[in-house]
Amino acid sequence: MTTPSDSLLPAAHASDKTAPWPAYVTASLAWHAGAGLFAIAAPASWPWAVAAIAANHAVLTAGGLWPRSRWLGSNWTRLPAHAANRREIAITIDDGPDSAVTPAVLDLLDAHGAKATFFCIGAEARAHPALCREIVGRGHSVQNHSDRHSHRFSLLGPKAMAREIAAAQASLADITGEAPRFFRAPAGLRNPFLAPVLQRLDLQLVSWTRRGFDTVRREPSDVLARLARSLAGGDILTVHDGNAARTKDGTAVLLAVLPGLLAHARSLGLVAVTLPAASLQQPGNDAVAAAKAAASASS
Numbered sequence: 001m002t003t004p005s006d007s008l009l010p011a012a013h014a015s016d017k018t019a020p021w022p023a024y025v026t027a028s029l030a031w032h033a034g035a036g037l038f039a040i041a042a043p044a045s046w047p048w049a050v051a052a053i054a055a056n057h058a059v060l061t062a063g064g065l066w067p068r069s070r071w072l073g074s075n076w077t078r079l080p081a082h083a084a085n086r087r088e089i090a091i092t093i094d095d096g097p098d099s100a101v102t103p104a105v106l107d108l109l110d111a112h113g114a115k116a117t118f119f120c121i122g123a124e125a126r127a128h129p130a131l132c133r134e135i136v137g138r139g140h141s142v143q144n145h146s147d148r149h150s151h152r153f154s155l156l157g158p159k160a161m162a163r164e165i166a167a168a169q170a171s172l173a174d175i176t177g178e179a180p181r182f183f184r185a186p187a188g189l190r191n192p193f194l195a196p197v198l199q200r201l202d203l204q205l206v207s208w209t210r211r212g213f214d215t216v217r218r219e220p221s222d223v224l225a226r227l228a229r230s231l232a233g234g235d236i237l238t239v240h241d242g243n244a245a246r247t248k249d250g251t252a253v254l255l256a257v258l259p260g261l262l263a264h265a266r267s268l269g270l271v272a273v274t275l276p277a278a279s280l281q282q283p284g285n286d287a288v289a290a291a292k293a294a295a296s297a298s299s
């Protein structure tokens with residue numbers, strides 16, 4: 001089993017606040033400067049300088065369009081090694097809270113003694129503050145999934161991107177009493193401006209090990225098979241309570257998938273914990289409680 005190194009621990013705990021740009025972005029800036037100087041020194045070679053810059057932009061764009069890439073900065077695609085060794089997994093639930101789906105999700109999680117992380121949209125949290133507080137009150141975690149979940153998020157400049165994330169951060173902290181420590185970009189898409197914004201706001205970017213594509217796939221067995229494929233300690237799974245596709249009988253796909261997924265995890269001896277619990281070097285009280293609840297739910 002491979003596990004990520006401690007270099008994946010939250011940037012929020014890194015002491016170096018003086019170098020906000022990821023190494024690749026810094027190298028890109030140098031590449032631009034070098035191409036510019038080359039074109040000045042040898043004007044006839046300007047097409048080569050333009051091609052060098054275009055190639056660099058293509059790589060940066062690909063890094064932003066590939067949700068699991070680390071080219072644009074730190075990005076959790078798996079839990080840290082200590083959590084994987086404890087056989088922890090993280091179920092992350094995006095785009096809510098949703099008054100038609102989230103309450104039933106909370107009941108299913110309780111019934112299986114599982115804890116989850118809800119990546120909430122700021123505007124949805126403001127529309128359903130009591131539901132947002134209930135998520136936290138029942139031992140789960142609320143984290144930042146932007147303020148409006150704009151499909152243009154990855155096209156925003158640094159100021160608009162910072163405003164979008166900070167607005168959600170303020171609303172979620174105000175509603176739940178806990179400032180989020182993790183951020184997920186809408187659809188996982190981003191650009192090079194994101195990393196410095198997250199560092200300033202003390203947020204760790206999280207993508208996933210596998211996602212269910214449950215906003216578009218309507219067949220629960222299909223979504224479950226995708227999520228359960230080689231499920232192992234350290235996995236981060238992504239599903240949706242908001243924007244959820246509906247099965248043929250009108251049920252949100254997540255509600256049809258969750259019981260089978262949680263039973264499968266338990267059969268493998270895996271414990272579903274929140275991202276803050278998984279980030280602790282020593283198991284926290286909620287992880288211990290989740291393990292006990294999972295054991296009693298299976299007996």
Ligand SMILES: [Zn+2]
Binds near residue numbers: 094095185
């Ligand atoms: Zn989303």
